[in-house]
Amino acid sequence: MPARIRVLDDITANRIAAGEVVERPASVVKELLENSLDACAGRIEVDAEQGGKSLIRVTDDGHGMGRDDALLSLERHATSKIRSASDLTTVATMGFRGEALPSIASVSKFRLLTREPAAVAGTEIVVDGGKVKDVREAGCAPGTSIEVRALFFHTPGRRKFLRADATEWAHIEQVVRLAALARPGVDFTLRHHGQEVLRCPAAADAGARARQIFGPAWSRDVLPLEAAEDAFALSGWIGKPGISRGSRQDHHVFVNGRPVQSPAINFAILDGYQNALVRGRYPVLLLFLQIDPALVDVNVHPAKREVRFRNEPRLKEFISASVREVLHRLRPDPVEVRLEQGLHSSPSPLASPELLGGGGSSSSSSLPPPRPLPPLAKQTAFLAGQPLDLPSSLPPAIEPSDASGAGADGGGPANHDLEVKGTLLGRYIVAENREGIVLIDQEAACERVLFEQALDRLARQDASSQRLLVPETLELDPAAAAAVREHTEALEAFGFGVASLGGSTFLLDAVPATVDTQHVGDFLRDLAHDLAQGGGRGRKEAEDERIAELLARHTARLRSTLAPEEVGRLLRDLHACHLPYTCPSGRPTMILISRDELKRKFGM
Structure with missing residues (x-):
C-alpha cells in the first residue's frame, strides 16, 4: 500500500507558514521593519502602492548582507538572531524565527538588494512565488532594500479577503507609527504612491517622538510615569482622569521595545485607573516596559504580537500600583470659593452633615479640613467631547507676593477664584472664574465625596453605622444572595449588619450612617444585584472600592x-x-465652557 503521509515541498510549506506570518500587507511591513531595526538601521524608508497590494518597499541603511547570507536568509528557519533553543529564553531582538522572508517571498514577486558597508558590490536576488529566478551582483548603497510586488498573486483566495486599499493603508501606517514610537532614535519616512505621508526625523527621546506622531497637543492630555522595581522598569505617559477613548486605539504598550498585546497588562492598567475611568472606556497611554528577557516569552505567536510573563501576578500589581501612584499625585493648588450675594436655592431635606463635612455626627467627614477648591479651569473637563488643557503641574492661584490672598488691587480675589452663581435644573452647580463658566454635577460630586469618605473610614476601621429600630427580613434571588454571602465580611466592614437566615433569606439590622433608613431593604437588594453583576471576589482593595x-x-x-x-x-x-x-465610575464631576467658546457660539 502506498504511503499516505508525505513531506511537503519547501514552496508549499512556506505558503502555509505565510498564512500565519503574512495576514495582510501590514504584516509584510511589520516583518521587514523588524529586520531593519535588528540590522541597526538609522534610517528607514517605507513605500507602498494600492495599500501595499501592488507594492511594498522597505529600504534601510543597516549593516546589510553578503551574497551567502542573502541567499540563506530565504531558507526557512535561517536566522542570525539565535543559535540554540536556550537562546529563546533571552530573546532581545525584534525577530528570531527565521520565517518572515521565505514566507513573504513565497506569496509575492520578491526582490532583495543588499550590500555590506565594506563590500565593493551588493547582491540582488529575484524570487517569483518562492522560486529563485536570478542572483547577481548589483550596485547599491550600504544597507538593504526589499521590494514586494503583487502580494498573494499565487493565492487568489487570500487576496480576495484583503480589505479596501484605504483600510490596508491605514494598517500599514499604524505599523510604521508603532515602529517609530519604539525606536525614537531612528529616522522614519513613509510614502504612499510616492507622496510623503509620515516623516519622523530621529528624535532625542520618546517624548519628542510622541509629539511627532500625535502632535503637540497630545502632551497636554497625559501625565508622565516613571517606576522601577527589581526586574521591572516602567516609563511613559498615561491619560489624565476623564481622558478616554471608546476603544484601545490610543493604547500603546511596548515590552523591551516591542509593541505587544497583553491581556495581563491591559487588566493591570485598568485596575490602576480604578474609578478614574468610565466603564467601557479605555485610557490614552504610551508605556514602555523594560523587563529581564528571561521573564517574558515572546515565542507565543508567529506574528510575535502576544507575550507571556513568568511572574504575571507580580507584574500586574507593579503596573497597577504605578498607575495609581501617578493619578493620586495629581493634586491642584487651592483657590478661594465664594458664594454670590443673594444666592438662592431650596434646601435639601436629605442634605446631611455626614455628606457635607459638618460635625455633630459619629459618621462626620473624616477627610482633612475643608480647603479652597482647585482652579477648575485647569482640571480635566470636557467641552463638545474634547478634553481641556490640564498641565501636570498646576500654577498657584495666588502669586507669592500675594500670599495674603489679596488681588492685584489689594482687596480683590485671586485670578482663579471660583464664584458660585446658583444651581441649574436642580442638579448642576453653576460657577464662574476668569476662564469661563464651570458646571459641577452635584450628584457626581456627592458620589466622589461619599466614596472617599467610606474608604477613609474603612481604612481607619471606623465604620459608623445606625441600628434599625425594626430589622428587615429580605428574600433575595439566588444570584444576589450568593453575592451577599460572598461579600458579607466586606459589607460589615462598611457598617452593614446582615446575617443569613438560611437559603436566600437575610436579616438586615444596621446600615452605614450615611444611608437614609427609609426603604433600606430595597437599598440592600439593589446593592446585592449590583455586586452580583460585578463578578466574583477579586483583589481586596478592588472589592472594597466596588462596595464603596x-x-x-x-x-x-x-x-x-x-x-x-x-x-x-x-x-x-x-x-x-x-x-x-x-x-467613582469615571464620569467627570465638572465641565468648563470657556469664554472663547461662548464668544464663538454667539458669533463674536
Whole structure:
C-alpha cells in the first residue's frame, strides 16, 4: 500500500507558514521593519502602492548582507538572531524565527538588494512565488532594500479577503507609527504612491517622538510615569482622569521595545485607573516596559504580537500600583470659593452633615479640613467631547507676593477664584472664574465625596453605622444572595449588619450612617444585584472600592438641591478628595465652557 503521509515541498510549506506570518500587507511591513531595526538601521524608508497590494518597499541603511547570507536568509528557519533553543529564553531582538522572508517571498514577486558597508558590490536576488529566478551582483548603497510586488498573486483566495486599499493603508501606517514610537532614535519616512505621508526625523527621546506622531497637543492630555522595581522598569505617559477613548486605539504598550498585546497588562492598567475611568472606556497611554528577557516569552505567536510573563501576578500589581501612584499625585493648588450675594436655592431635606463635612455626627467627614477648591479651569473637563488643557503641574492661584490672598488691587480675589452663581435644573452647580463658566454635577460630586469618605473610614476601621429600630427580613434571588454571602465580611466592614437566615433569606439590622433608613431593604437588594453583576471576589482593595462605589452611588441619588452654604461645603469636600476630577465610575464631576467658546457660539 502506498504511503499516505508525505513531506511537503519547501514552496508549499512556506505558503502555509505565510498564512500565519503574512495576514495582510501590514504584516509584510511589520516583518521587514523588524529586520531593519535588528540590522541597526538609522534610517528607514517605507513605500507602498494600492495599500501595499501592488507594492511594498522597505529600504534601510543597516549593516546589510553578503551574497551567502542573502541567499540563506530565504531558507526557512535561517536566522542570525539565535543559535540554540536556550537562546529563546533571552530573546532581545525584534525577530528570531527565521520565517518572515521565505514566507513573504513565497506569496509575492520578491526582490532583495543588499550590500555590506565594506563590500565593493551588493547582491540582488529575484524570487517569483518562492522560486529563485536570478542572483547577481548589483550596485547599491550600504544597507538593504526589499521590494514586494503583487502580494498573494499565487493565492487568489487570500487576496480576495484583503480589505479596501484605504483600510490596508491605514494598517500599514499604524505599523510604521508603532515602529517609530519604539525606536525614537531612528529616522522614519513613509510614502504612499510616492507622496510623503509620515516623516519622523530621529528624535532625542520618546517624548519628542510622541509629539511627532500625535502632535503637540497630545502632551497636554497625559501625565508622565516613571517606576522601577527589581526586574521591572516602567516609563511613559498615561491619560489624565476623564481622558478616554471608546476603544484601545490610543493604547500603546511596548515590552523591551516591542509593541505587544497583553491581556495581563491591559487588566493591570485598568485596575490602576480604578474609578478614574468610565466603564467601557479605555485610557490614552504610551508605556514602555523594560523587563529581564528571561521573564517574558515572546515565542507565543508567529506574528510575535502576544507575550507571556513568568511572574504575571507580580507584574500586574507593579503596573497597577504605578498607575495609581501617578493619578493620586495629581493634586491642584487651592483657590478661594465664594458664594454670590443673594444666592438662592431650596434646601435639601436629605442634605446631611455626614455628606457635607459638618460635625455633630459619629459618621462626620473624616477627610482633612475643608480647603479652597482647585482652579477648575485647569482640571480635566470636557467641552463638545474634547478634553481641556490640564498641565501636570498646576500654577498657584495666588502669586507669592500675594500670599495674603489679596488681588492685584489689594482687596480683590485671586485670578482663579471660583464664584458660585446658583444651581441649574436642580442638579448642576453653576460657577464662574476668569476662564469661563464651570458646571459641577452635584450628584457626581456627592458620589466622589461619599466614596472617599467610606474608604477613609474603612481604612481607619471606623465604620459608623445606625441600628434599625425594626430589622428587615429580605428574600433575595439566588444570584444576589450568593453575592451577599460572598461579600458579607466586606459589607460589615462598611457598617452593614446582615446575617443569613438560611437559603436566600437575610436579616438586615444596621446600615452605614450615611444611608437614609427609609426603604433600606430595597437599598440592600439593589446593592446585592449590583455586586452580583460585578463578578466574583477579586483583589481586596478592588472589592472594597466596588462596595464603596455602589454605596456612594445609591446614597448620592437620594440627595436633592443643596442650600447655598451646603454647596460651598460640598465643593470644598470635593477638593479634599484624592481624585476630585471624576466620580467613582469615571464620569467627570465638572465641565468648563470657556469664554472663547461662548464668544464663538454667539458669533463674536
